[in-house]
Amino acid sequence: xxxxxxxxxxxxxLRARIVEAARDLLSEEGLDALSMRAIxxxxxxxxxxxxxxxxxxxxxxxxxxxxxxxRMHAVxxxxxxxxxxxxxxxxxxxxxxxxxxxxxxxNTAFFRVMFELPSAARVNCPRRAQGPEETxxxxxxxxVEKGLQDGSIQGxxxxxxxxxxxxxxxxLTSLYLSxxxxxxxxxxxxxxxxVDEAIGKLGVGLRNGSTSPGN
Numbered sequence: 237x238x239x240x241x242x243x244x245x246x247x248x249x250l251r252a253r254i255v256e257a258a259r260d261l262l263s264e265e266g267l268d269a270l271s272m273r274a275i276x277x278x279x280x281x282x283x284x285x286x287x288x289x290x291x292x293x294x295x296x297x298x299x300x301x302x303x304x305x306x307r308m309h310a311v312x313x314x315x316x317x318x319x320x321x322x323x324x325x326x327x328x329x330x331x332x333x334x335x336x337x338x339x340x341x342x343n344t345a346f347f348r349v350m351f352e353l354p355s356a357a358r359v360n361c362p363r364r365a366q367g368p369e370e371t372x373x374x375x376x377x378x379x380v381e382k383g384l385q386d387g388s389i390q391g392x393x394x395x396x397x398x399x400x401x402x403x404x405x406x407x408l409t410s411l412y413l414s415x416x417x418x419x420x421x422x423x424x425x426x427x428x429x430x431v432d433e434a435i436g437k438l439g440v441g442l443r444n445g446s447t448s449p450g451n
Contacts, residue, residue: 251289253279259300263345267353270297301353304346309372311339316375325383326442329398330435332376333405337431340409341424347413351406376401389442397442404434 257278261270270293276283290296315335316328323331340347376398383389391397411417412427421427 250279250281250285254286254289254296255300255303258296259304259345259349262297262300262353263348267297272296297349297353300346301350304343304350305372307343307346308336308339308350309370309375311335311342312372312375316379324388325379325381325386326388326439328379329376329383329389329401329442330432330439332372332379333401333435334428334431336372336402336405337409337428340413341427344413347409351410373398373402383442390444391442401435401438404438405431408434 254275257275258270261274261278272283272286272290272293275286275296286296290299312332312335315331315338319327319331377394380389380391380394380397380401384391384394389397408417408427408431412421412430417427417430421430
């Protein structure tokens with residue numbers, strides 16, 4: 237490995253440490269606690285070093301959120317890759333829901349920042365922004381569109397159907413992470429079974445075309 241390549245890897249590694257430290261601080265103490273000095277203390281570097289990578293707190297926060305969505309998308313692609321090539325659109329749709337829940341319980345700090353931080357919705361990560369990069373929500377919509385084409389999902393509006401599934405899985409996930417499902421889902425395995433059950437019941441409704449008008 238050459239000197240230039242090693243330095244680039246070291247820079248990327250430090251950048252990742254900064255993002256992860258910011259993620260933890262945001263998740264544990266909220267937006268008001270985030271500062272370049274607080275991040276510097278966590279990673280044992282000077283505040284000036286943080287400014288070499290991020291212009292200000294807002295840019296750093298946005299990067300934490302974007303990194304969370306990138307990781308979620310990677311988990312989603314893993315779940316989809318595990319399906320057989322003959323999987324229907326409905327099966328792919330279910331896999332995206334399982335991926336969402338799995339990501340949340342395995343990356344809770346990221347999940348809390350992505351969806352509980354007041355500024356998170358302005359980052360525009362769940363939906364397609366300008367540019368060619370596919371988002372996790374794009375992938376959910378594509379699975380619904382496939383289901384509409386192969387007949388495994390009934391309806392008209394792929395985006396609305398995708399939103400219904402997102403709301404269902406997000407609601408269960410938020411309840412689980414906040415401790416409200418301790419009796420019905422005391423651990424991750426039982427929670428994932430509950431998610432599978434919910435996705436299955438939603439799938440029955442979608443196959444029967446029993447979603448609300450316009451969906």
